[in-house]
Amino acid sequence: MESLKIVIPSHKRANRVITKYAVSDAIICVEESQAAEYREHNPNSEIVTHPDNVVGISMKRDWIYRHFGDVFMIDDDIKAMRRLYVEKGEKVEVEPEQARTIIENTAIAAKEAGAYLFGFSNAMSPVQYNSFNPISLKGFVNGCGTGLLKGSKLFYIPEIRSNDDYWLSLLNAYHHRICYKDLRFSFEQQDTFMNRGGLSEFRNLTVEQEDFNILQKHFGNAVQLRKGKKHQFQKNIMLPF
Known part of the structure; x- marks a missing residue:
């Protein structure tokens, strides 16, 4: 798709953008005040900047979508795309x-x-792949690799600080009913919860609880707490259609 831009949102990880080795010719998007450091450490990558007053991953993603239109946003800690079949x-x-x-x-x-939101599988291993279900048209699209096509009714809100992918998946289900997920592929992340900078600067249980409350306020029982979870505010999406 000629107009599609593949963009890496990044924050305070100028020397640790490993995704540029996983997907060729990806653009790195950072605050204006961090541009010089990112250009120093990533001389062969295109750097696009947004104003410093665009704060937080939700607002960064919203700016990227408005700026680029057809875009695939991929986290800066992706080691590789993985083939599951x-x-x-x-x-x-x-x-x-x-x-x-x-x-x-x-x-x-x-x-x-006819979908505006697209992405890939959350599975980490080929043993989790179901050869009878290579494509899905519903559910959750992981924020580590989120595609958006222009013309949608989708947007991000600043109140969501850590669960922007749940917000977008739920909003997409409400407005558009369909997403597109190629379950034959997934992304391998490296040290995503321990890596300095990025979303780890904001992620904690208080933020997770606040995000969960906001999601339930807007979408009700379509977002529920997960059983057998790693922490008490991990979520499932339960769509009523």
Whole structure:
């Protein structure tokens, strides 16, 4: 998809943007005040800046969507795109150029299906892949790799500080009813909860509780607490259609 931009939102990780090695020719998007440091450490990457008063991941993502239109936002701590439909012994990691092509082709498929929101599987291992269900048109799209096509009714709000992907998935279900997920591929993240900078600067249980309350206020029982969870505010989306 020629108009699609692949963009890495980043914050205070100038020397640790590993996603540029996982997906070729991705743009790095940072605050204006951090641009010089990012350009120093990423001389071969295009750096796009947003104003410093765009604070927090939700507002950064909203700015990126408004600025680029057709866009795929991918976290800065992605080690590789992974292929889930493999036989034992086959290579799982996808080459950077092919990863870009897969993202672009998925955007085309999403547009043909009438979806504005698109993404990939949350599965970490091929054993979790269901060969009878390679594509899904509903549910949750992980924020580590979120595609948005222009013309939607979707937006982010600043009140959501850590669960922007739940907000967007729920809002998309409310307005558009359909998303597009290619479950044959997923992304491998590296040290996402321990890596300095990024969302780890804001993520804690208080924020998780506040986000959960906001999500329930807007979407009611469509967002519920997860059973067997790692912490008490992990969530499931339960769509009523």
